[in-house]
Amino acid sequence: MTQTLTCKDVIYAFSKDHAPVKHVEPGTTIEIETYDCFENQVQSAETKIAGIDWDRINPATGPIFVNGAQPGDVLKVAIDKLEIRSQGVMATGPELGVMGHRLDELVSKIIPIEDGFALFNDKVKVPLNPMIGVIGVAPEDEPVSCGTPGAHGGNMDTKLITEGATLYFPVFTEGALFALGDFHAAMGDGEIGVSGIEVPGKTTVTLDIVKGTSLRHPVLVNEEGIAFIVSAATLDEAVKTAVEEAIDFLLPHTDMTLAELTMLMSAAGDTQISQVVDPLMTARFFVPKYILDAYDVKPFA
Amino acid sequence: MTQTLTCKDVIYAFSKDHAPVKHVEPGTTIEIETYDCFENQVQSAETKIAGIDWDRINPATGPIFVNGAQPGDVLKVAIDKLEIRSQGVMATGPELGVMGHRLDELVSKIIPIEDGFALFNDKVKVPLNPMIGVIGVAPEDEPVSCGTPGAHGGNMDTKLITEGATLYFPVFTEGALFALGDFHAAMGDGEIGVSGIEVPGKTTVTLDIVKGTSLRHPVLVNEEGIAFIVSAATLDEAVKTAVEEAIDFLLPHTDMTLAELTMLMSAAGDTQISQVVDPLMTARFFVPKYILDAYDVKPFA
Numbered sequence: 326m327t328q329t330l331t332c333k334d335v336i337y338a339f340s341k342d343h344a345p346v347k348h349v350e351p352g353t354t355i356e357i358e359t360y361d362c363f364e365n366q367v368q369s370a371e372t373k374i375a376g377i378d379w380d381r382i383n384p385a386t387g388p389i390f391v392n393g394a395q396p397g398d399v400l401k402v403a404i405d406k407l408e409i410r411s412q413g414v415m416a417t418g419p420e421l422g423v424m425g426h427r428l429d430e431l432v433s434k435i436i437p438i439e440d441g442f443a444l445f446n447d448k449v450k451v452p453l454n455p456m457i458g459v460i461g462v463a464p465e466d467e468p469v470s471c472g473t474p475g476a477h478g479g480n481m482d483t484k485l486i487t488e489g490a491t492l493y494f495p496v497f498t499e500g501a502l503f504a505l506g507d508f509h510a511a512m513g514d515g516e517i518g519v520s521g522i523e524v525p526g527k528t529t530v531t532l533d534i535v536k537g538t539s540l541r542h543p544v545l546v547n548e549e550g551i552a553f554i555v556s557a558a559t560l561d562e563a564v565k566t567a568v569e570e571a572i573d574f575l576l577p578h579t580d581m582t583l584a585e586l587t588m589l590m591s592a593a594g595d596t597q598i599s600q601v602v603d604p605l606m607t608a609r610f611f612v613p614k615y616i617l618d619a620y621d622v623k624p625f626a
Numbered sequence: 627m628t629q630t631l632t633c634k635d636v637i638y639a640f641s642k643d644h645a646p647v648k649h650v651e652p653g654t655t656i657e658i659e660t661y662d663c664f665e666n667q668v669q670s671a672e673t674k675i676a677g678i679d680w681d682r683i684n685p686a687t688g689p690i691f692v693n694g695a696q697p698g699d700v701l702k703v704a705i706d707k708l709e710i711r712s713q714g715v716m717a718t719g720p721e722l723g724v725m726g727h728r729l730d731e732l733v734s735k736i737i738p739i740e741d742g743f744a745l746f747n748d749k750v751k752v753p754l755n756p757m758i759g760v761i762g763v764a765p766e767d768e769p770v771s772c773g774t775p776g777a778h779g780g781n782m783d784t785k786l787i788t789e790g791a792t793l794y795f796p797v798f799t800e801g802a803l804f805a806l807g808d809f810h811a812a813m814g815d816g817e818i819g820v821s822g823i824e825v826p827g828k829t830t831v832t833l834d835i836v837k838g839t840s841l842r843h844p845v846l847v848n849e850e851g852i853a854f855i856v857s858a859a860t861l862d863e864a865v866k867t868a869v870e871e872a873i874d875f876l877l878p879h880t881d882m883t884l885a886e887l888t889m890l891m892s893a894a895g896d897t898q899i900s901q902v903v904d905p906l907m908t909a910r911f912f913v914p915k916y917i918l919d920a921y922d923v924k925p926f927a
Contacts, residue, residue, distance in 0.1 A: 518892030560861040591819030619749040
């Protein structure tokens with residue numbers, strides 16, 4: 326029977342000091358329920374978002390202790406299934422997001438979800454791309470708010486984190502202490518207004534440990550290829566580090582020189598933006614699958 | 627008969643002081659031949675790239691004076707056709723691109739092009755995405771090297787600049803003084819090694835003037851939507867300005883408040899990277915066509 330975790334167990338920061346709410350064996354499949362990023366406090370257009378409890382923001386369900394995971398290992402998280410509820414909410418306001426300097430009031434908006442679309446208003450239907458905003462493990466050092474991304478994952482707000490994708494995280498503490506939350510029914514790269522279409526939901530993930538290899542930043546593998554995800558103070562820094570992570574990962578698998586691989590990545594790899602508002606910036610470097618296949622690279626297999 | 631411009635007429639900088647090599651009426655379709663970014667100096671694996679004439683880099687064919695174009699107008703450039711030759715070349719080296727700090731020699735590589743692929747080596751075939759790297763008008767102030775992007779266009783190295791796309795540029799000087807060059811058979815977003823698969827070619831463009839509107843940065847329209855392209859000292863700055871350009875462009879066409887439009891763009895618009903090496907950074911904000919259609923926005927029509 327699939328194990329489950331309900332959203333009565335949430336954290337607001339990733340921390341190695343948190344007591345796990347569940348222990349699982351490597352290879353376990355588990356169903357996890359999540360609140361939306363406002364902990365479901367905004368249920369109707371009448372809710373004054375400025376008046377909600379701002380200590381209950383970005384809850385992540387967990388943490389889960391994966392038996393046998395040790396610092397220096399890699400935690401493998403396969404997103405087997407991702408389900409979202411039928412009502413989303415967005416918000417933006419002063420000092421939030423890219424346009425915050427021109428907004429004078431915190432506002433929210435209820436958005437019904439129907440037949441594969443988010444009904445933004447009476448004119449615009451946004452196609453859904455359901456994804457997980459917050460996902461990660463306990464960080465190496467101090468606790469990190471679930472609103473902030475980092476090498477441990479966290480609030481990466483990356484569109485690729487969706488059903489069918491597999492994530493790999495560095496493990497910094499015994500058991501990894503995995504948690505997730507903050508689903509979006511739809512989000513654009515950048516998440517420029519500081520929210521996606523925030524929505525509660527349920528996901529099924531399979532947690533496993535990869536021994537004998539390590540990571541500095543999260544990596545994502547999907548049917549199209551592999552993404553090296555890096556969060557940093559600036560986009561420029563995040564992008565450069567992501568490129569270097571990709572090249573250092575691939576180089577030993579090929580017979581290319583560093584210069585040749587750099588040229589190949591210049592021709593065929595893509596620098597992409599995940600988010601620019603969280604408050605660190607998250608970027609990724611994406612390498613298409615045909616390049617992995619050409620060198621028979623099976624990441625973390 | 628379609629007019630033509632051969633690559634005997636090239637510039638190495640965009641400048642309002644350049645004498646035009648051709649005058650055309652608005653609405654003129656013209657065929658333009660281009661060198662590759664090394665002015666075709668690297669023809670075989672035996673060429674020592676360090677020994678080529680580095681004063682002949684990034685040539686753009688032109689400039690073309692569009693009769694009637696005045697400062698404050700918009701130049702419309704429809705890319706009707708884009709043809710590339712069958713041999714490309716790439717290069718990278720010390721202090722070039724994202725990996726330049728770890729490279730100790732300037733190297734180049736000849737890449738045959740065949741049946742829709744660039745044959746990078748005996749293992750990897752890169753699917754082509756032919757595009758124009760350098761395209762623009764004379765800038766407002768000092769001349770700008772064809773290796774650098776800016777509000778005038780120039781070396782934007784943007785993957786979307788391909789057959790079927792239409793570009794719009796601010797006009798800064800009488801006649802606009804349009805030029806283009808630096809085709810790529812394939813390039814990844816970021817162009818992380820400082821070159822795409824550089825290739826000579828020929829393009830057919832239709833040049834026109836849009837009166838009664840103005841622009842601060844280039845805009846691109848294609849079948850999928852509209853991109854606001856901004857170059858700046860940092861990616862962070864380029865991204866933020868591109869988002870604001872998009873929102874300021876769209877807002878008057880909608881019945882939304884600024885906060886509502888910001889939320890819609892957060893859910894459905896994408897911040898994207900064009901290049902990170904030229905030496906300014908170029909980013910774009912992409913708004914999908916279904917949003918334009920919902921508000922019956924016909925850009926520059």
